[in-house]
Amino acid sequence: MVWTRSQRWIRAVWPLAQQSAAAVVAWLIAVRVAGHADPFFAPIAAVVGLNATLGQRGSNAVRLVSGVVIGVLVGEVAVWLAGGGVRTLAVATFTAILLARVVDGARIVLAQAAVSVILVVVLVHPERGGDRMVDAVIGAAVALAFSQVLFTPEPLRLLRRAEAAVLSSLADGLRMTGDAVEHGDQQRAMAATVKLRSVRDDLTALGTARSASDRITRHGLAWRRRAALVVAERAGADHLDLLAGSCLMLTRTATAVDGPERARLAAVIRHLAGAMDEVAENPGGQDTRQNMAEDGVELAMWLVEHGARVSAQSALAAAQGSVRMVAADVMVFAGADPGLVFTDPIPARPDE
Structure with missing residues (x-):
């Protein structure tokens, strides 16, 4: 899945547009429906409520309201007891944060409690404390409507985007490995190893996407009935860290092979890279996953055919074992039964 510059720009700007629209909507509701003169808490709450990563915006809005309520209540009580001033500000801020x-x-609760109490004490309008809390609730409600109803993120898209990044990085690393094996180049081998080690960053992003997809499925109204699809996709995503480890092991063992077998081994590794590239372009496509699984079966069959000719103690045997593990992990990610993949010498195709 290759993102163009314009697509990346739109993806970055879209959440900002949502926050801007939410601020305007919250302001209009507070002014025209609630009848408040200067409802600055409403747009602030709407913007801050949406200022979180996907999958956390709903809980962000709820925490924001709790922070605002704490800050406003503490501020109103402090102003009522002691009036304004620096001492009141110091004591009230400390009390609200505590x-x-x-x-x-959560940081957002602490921050909103502090900001709210400061605004209340500095502006000193105790008679408008109730309005401020209503404004905060309005802003949070708008944020919830935007995040949970109008613009609910798609957990499958989040997962597949993260999967595509992992698969693309693995494909690049294996392609570099194939070049290193074919030419017997240790510098290229080291570069391939570094590339595959860096996949841990993509795996971290995938872990974040998995957590976000779980929260969206549990709290998003639109996705509760489709939770099974997300669970199935998450199960496949869980196997990518094992695939990454297998690819790194393949690089380490394959680059130790010497002799005429290097060219054939390099071709096999590039074949694996091509299969991963194909799925990275369309991680949700059933046809591409089917092709990926079939590639894994073909490699397993190739290993059965050629493995018996290789000494068990040779570097080539170790490399072939690594190819076998990568092929198995590829098939599991594509939807094959792990129990069959890791026990059968020639795994069945997923549709057989």
């Missing part, structure tokens, strides 16, 4: 930490230690 209470926020007791209620919920």
Whole structure:
């Protein structure tokens, strides 16, 4: 899945547009429906509520309201007891942050409690404390409507985008490995190893996407009935870290092979890279996953045919064992039964 510059730009700007629209909607509701004169808390709450990674915006909005309520209540009580001033500001801010930490230690709760109490004490309008809390609730409600109803993120798209990044990086690393094996170039071998080690960053992003997809499925109204699809996709994504480890092992063993077998081994490795590239372009496509699984079966059959001719103690045997493991992990990610893949000498195709 290759993103053009314009697509990346749109992807970055879209959440900002949502925040801007939410701020306007919250302001209009607070002014025209609630009748508040200067409802600055409403647009602030809407923007901050949406200012989180996908999958966390709903809980972000709820935490924001709790922080605002704590800050406003503490500020109103402080102004009522002691009036304005620096001492009131110091004591009220400390008290609000302390209470926020007791209620919920999340940073957004602490920050919103502090900001809210500061605004209340500095502006000194105790009679408008109730309006401020209503404005905060309006803003949070708008944020929830945007994140959970109008613009619910698609957990499958999140997962597949992260899967595509992992598969693309693995394909690049294996392609570099194939070049290193074919030419017997240790510098290229080292570069391939470094490339595959860097896949851990993509795997971290995949882990974040898995967690986000789980939260979206549990809390998003539109995805609760389709949770089975997300669970199945997440199961495949869980296997990518094993595939990454197998690819790294293949690079280490294959680059140790010497002699005329290098060319054939390099071709096999490039074949694996091509299969991963194909799925990375369309990770949700059943046809591409089917082709990927079939490639794994063909490689397994090739190993059965040629493995018996190789000494068990040779570097080539170790490399072939690594190819076998990569092929097996590829088939599992594509949907094959792990129990069959890791026990049968020639695994069955997923549709057989």
